[in-house]
Amino acid sequence: MTPVVRAYEPRDFEPLVALEAQLFGSDAWSPEVCALELHHPFSHYLVLDDGAVVRGYGGLRVPAGAGPGDIQTLAVHPDYRRAGWARRILNELVGHATKRGVPELLLEVRADNPAAQALYDSAGFHEIARRPHYYQPDGVDAMVMRLTLSQGEGVAR
Known part of the structure; x- marks a missing residue:
């Protein structure tokens, strides 16, 4: 089956948690988080579903009011990288935020993850700050990035 990006469903919980642990190791969110x-x-939340298991996911927190949204996470299994899946998930998250009238999106990305930084940069995000030692237990800095949205926007380049 050709993979699809679709809305998260409760049946995706265990595979998503397993993928989180596999991809992020010591930085992984616990099942409770x-x-x-x-x-x-x-x-x-969206998932990349290959028909057998979740191969990627991305999440967005959209405020109830007029504040910024936050890209909470974006991850794709190594076998599915460099094929446009992360960009597709990101595009759909940005589109969702735009439809909800969110004025801007923020995210944190590891300072030692140039591939993710390049994806976000190519989608129009720009670094606005650093958070020293944000990612624990590794002590890696976080780059805070922002994308300003306008009505009709919502597709990353």
Whole structure:
């Protein structure tokens, strides 16, 4: 089956948590944190489904008011990287935020992850700050990036 990007469903929880642990190791969210995030009333999550298991996911927190949205996470299994799947998930998250009238999106990305930085940069995000030693236990800095949205925008380049 050709993989598809679709809305997160409760049946995706265990595969998503397993993929989170596989991809992020010591930085991985615990199952409890994943559950809180996935079920938060302002969260919007997508998964990359290959018909057998979740191969990627991305999440967005959209505020109830007029504040900025936050890309909470974006991850794709190594076998599915460099094929445009992360960009597709990101585009759909940006599109969702735009439809909801979110004025801007923020995210944090590891300072030692040039591939993710390049993806976000190519989508129009720009670094606005650094958070020293943000990612624990590794002590890696986070780059804070922002994308300003306008009505009709929503597709990353």
